[in-house]
Amino acid sequence: MSQPQAAVGASVKRVDARLRVTGRAKYAGDNNPDGVVHAVIVDSTVGRGRITAIDARAALAQPGVVKVISHLNAPKLPPLQGWWPPRGELRAFQDDSVRFFGQPVAVVVATTLERAQHAASLVEVSYDAQPPSTDIATADPADDPQTYARGDADAALKTADVKLDLAFRMARNHHNPMEPAGTVARWDGDQLTLWEKTNWVGGTVMTMAAEFGMAPDKVRVIAPFIGGGFGSAGRTWVHTVIAAIAAREVKRPVKLALTRKQTYSGVGFRPAYEYGLRLGSDRRGRLTASAHDVRAETSRYETNIEGVLVPGRMLYSTPNVRQGYWQVPLDVSTPTYMRGPGYASGAFPVETAMDELAHELGLDPIELRLRNEPSADEASKLPFSTRRLRECYAAGAREFGWDRRKAKPRSTREGDWLVGMGMAAGVYDTQRSQAQVSFRLDADGTALVQSATSDMGPGTATSMTQVAADALGLTMRQVTFRLGDSLMPPAPGHFGSQTMASVGSAVQDGGDKLRGQAITLAVKDEGSPLHGADPADVVVRGGRLYVKDDPARGETYQRLLARNNLTHLEALGSYAGASGSEKFSFYAYAATFAEVAVDARLGLVRVRRMVGVYDAARIISPKLADSQALGAMIGGIGQALLEHTVTDHRDGRIVNANLADYLVPVHADIPTDLKAIFIDGEDYEADPIGVKGLGEIVIVGVAPAIANAVFNATGRRIRELPITPEALL
Template sequence: MSQPQAAVGAAVPRVDARLRVTGRAKYAADNSPDGVVHAVIVDSSVGRGRVTGIDTRAAEGQTGVLKVISHLNAPELPPVEGGFPPGEPLRPFQDDRVRFFGQPVAVVLATTLEVAQHAASLVEVAYDAEPVSTDISVADPADEPETYARGDADGALDSAPVRLDLTYRMARNHHNPIEPAGIVARWDGDRLTVWEKTQDVQGTVATLSGEFGIPPDRVRVISPFVGGGFGSAARAWVHSVIAALAAREVKRPVKLVLTRRQLYFGVGYRPAYEYDLRLGASRQGRLTASAHDIRTENSRYERHSEGVLQPGRMLYSTPNVRQAYRHVPLDVSTPWFMRGPGYSTASYAIESAMDELAHELSLDPLKLRLRNEPADDESSGRPFSTRRLRECYLAGAREFGWHRRNPKPRSTRDGDWLIGMGMAAGVYDTERSEAHASVRLDADGTALVQSSASDMGPGTATSMTQVASDALGLTMRQVTFRLGDSLMPPAPGHHGSRTMASVGSAVQDGCDKLREQAISLAVRDEDSPLYGADAADIVVRGGRLYVKDEPTRGETYQRLLARNNRSHLEAIGSYAGASESEKFSFYAYAATFAEVAVDARLGLVRVRRMVGVYDAARIINPRLADSQAIGAMTGGIGQALLEHTVTDHRDGRIVNANLADYLVPTHADMPDMKAIYIEGEDYEADPIGVKGLGEIVIVGVAPAIANAVFNATGRRIRELPITPEALL
């Protein structure tokens, strides 16, 4: 019998909101175990070469300095094999090579942060610098691209009645969460405990156990609160290993927090791209072919890849497709996943090109997209589990007032402002992974649910409490969900929009098992009002078990457990993740509509309003969903108009490695924004019928804005961000 749904679907506030806003939530760097000392990293000031000397005498002469560690005195770490991404991971102080500007070359340990910072400034490093290559536009790509093809794309392009040959460029973007990367590391004999800012508790365990050659059960990672990440904390970076190495060397706990500047070198970024796209179509707007040639920056020592090819394979019905994805090895740190990785990048090129094609054909951009909706996933041959993109288009067009758009560019004004409307589609993979959760129901009628999942902002603790509350038949106040500790049941990394589907399904499974235990106990208990009842007819609500059609016949969990001398019931829930032989194609979808105003004389772009419509299946908490969608629209504004890493190609230094010069949207940049969710579930994807939401909500935002800028100005800017200089 299915349980009554009282919590799931409700727009309840976050269960940990008070802790966060009152400052009682403990983030990684808030932990200060007895005897803790502070670490400050010394970065390389060249982009490539070798360290020829390190003078630490002035630093070590400062009162309070315990040690300066570099490749000259660091212990040798055991070899590591495999790992992700493929390549040779950056390991602390194991050789004299400099691979990128800002690479850690030493670490200073002192009794106070101020002393450590001052001493780090006194460390003098000499280099044998070599010429650097950091410019994707002039460097050569690697030899072996990732490719895909169906049909004869080149032949179909040659014969297409309408052809477009376009190049789009996207600047490097950085994550810039509020909480900087930080870690506190402590050794107790051969056991390592770290309080770490991480989106992947179990992944951090695996990295640290491998780096130090100790069994995983001797590493504990604690991370109950994460102050934003956007992907930057989805792996253990070299600073985490440095902190653990330093703690072992000085035999005291070590706290290490990266500066804002160091975040630009140390925790990844959305890489720069050059995307050549050729489209072929009939004069009625039917796509006949597409060719995607993609170049992206990468480090020389690791190979980061992301799903940039996927949208071009399946978003639109296209019989002939050819793709090549080339990495350009540079003297830079390794890029990493950033919200909507790959898909967000591809959507800018594809959705801008669709807008250009619509303009070429004098066709409404919305009608062009509807005309090219596929029946099935043409990249796999599988049917879509759900695909409500058409509904997203139509709902968004109604809400936004798309019919009021003048298709003629530069035709709508508001004083000195040119007004334009644009739209774009979005798609993102529905990722699911193996997950586990423990559930315990105590004799007082309260429940504790635990999993080593993370929460960098979506509200994991709240949404899991909602699922558990309904499955157990308790109020949300009677359920506590704890997370972020590797001693808890294993969960996948908190990235790729997989947490709700994966951990939520494990929580559902564990709570179902426990509720069934209680029901089984009741129907076999001769003293229970439920004795002899059909277990399938019993539901639980408000902590009371009762027969669905006889609501007066029942009893509470407390009475049942007390009479049976049970202090508690417990169960382990699990979810196997995606099947290797799936019968369906699983994606979430979006349609984003934007209106912009462009100052006709200054080229300044303001986003006036945005509407995002999403097919993300079952929405567990609309309030949390809105937070994700509005935050993603904000990030998309940054991607489209503001965010741009500036590199000095003479030495690889990032010139604007701060929030004064690397521009991100602020409150003054925020338009009127609204999110709409298409009703429906996807139980083919997972047992709770959800699809990931955190990634899809940013995919398509940047091209919607870019298309609106064209409609406003008649200027097609094919490079992000769109700056006033480009429009003048």
């Protein structure tokens, strides 16, 4: 008998909402262990070269300054061993090389933050500077591109009835979460404790163990609350190692927080792309071939590769596909994940091209997509576990009023405003990884559930509490879910939209095991009303075990444990992750619809309304899902119209490294008419709880939907992000 579902599927409040809004939630920088001192990083002021001298005398002469650490006096770290970290990471103060503008070259430790900041400004660094290469448009790519092919795309393009040859550019974006990156590091002998902004405590443990040549069980990482990340906290950056070095050198706990400016060079970014796309079709709109040639920026010392080519490989039925991905090494810091990594960038050229092809053929953009719906994943040659993209189109068109769209561009005008509608599809892979969760049911009928997972905003603690409550047959108030400590059972990184599927499945497993223990105890207990009952007929609701067809026959967890002199029951839930030989293609899907108004004289674009429809399988927490989708629409507005990192290529300096000049959507940019719709359905082929990832898919397709609406409004096809007013004038 499956358990009654009272919490899962309900729109509940966040279990930690009061802590967050009252300021009682402790983020990394809120921790102040006894004797804590403050560290401030000194950044390089050249984009490439070598350090020739560091003069720290003026800084050391300041009151309260404890130490200045650089490559001149930093301890030598052991060589990295084994498989972790997986790439050529920047190591803290190990040589005199400058690899990018803003690279940490020294750190000042002082008794107060103000003293450390002042002393850092007095450190004088001399360089042998060389001209950096920071412009993807002029730099040479590496010689070893990643390639993919099926059929003969070049031959098919030559004979295609309709051909498009398009070039796209996507600007670098930065995450800009509310909480900047920060660390508090403390050594107790050879034991390192970090209060860290990270959404993968296990990854930070492995990185720090590798950096210092120590056993992982000597590192503890604590991160119960994260003030937003969008990908910037998905890996461990060099400032964390610097904080640990400083703490060991001064023999006191050290607090280090990056300034807003330092986050632009310190914690990654969405890389810039140049994307060439050739598309061929017959006159009925059936795709015959596509060729994708991508150039992506990465750092010279480390590689970063994203799934930018995946949408063009499997989203539409295309018999002939050729793809090439060229990394362009630059004198910049390393890019990293940013919400919808790879897919959000790759969807822009693919979905813009599909809109352009529909216009060329005189077809409705949805009809063109329907004509090219694949029956299976043509890249993996596997059937889809579920693919409800047709339903997404239908629901979105109906809700949005797509039938009112005028196909001819520049047909709708309201005074100075040109009005247009656009849509785009989206896809994101359904990731799943190994996870474990501990359960403890106490004699008072309450439960404690723990996992080393994270929550950077989507509401992990709430959704896991919902799953645990139903699995145990308790109310949500009777369940406490704790997370964000590496001493808890291991969990995968809180990225890639894998947390609900992975940790949630482990929660379901642990709850089922613990409930099963209690039921077994009851049916074998001669003093229980359930003695002799078939365990399969016993369910639990509100903390009371009873026979499903005889609700009067039952008892509470409290009575059961008390009678058996038990203080608690325990279980460990686990999930093995994705199978190594999967039989299906697993993806989540989206259809995004947007209406824009463009000032015909000023080129100013305003998004008026949006509807997003998602095939994300079973929705555990509708209120949280809705929040995720609306937030992603807002982020997509930023990607489409505002966000653009500006680099001075003379020295590699990021010119707009602040929230005044790096534009993100504010209230004036965000329409009040935003709506998310989730297609009913489950995907139990993907995982035991039937979910797909949600956090990424909701942004994939937002930018091209807006760009396609701009074309419908103005007749101007913009193939570069962000779409600026000057591009429309």
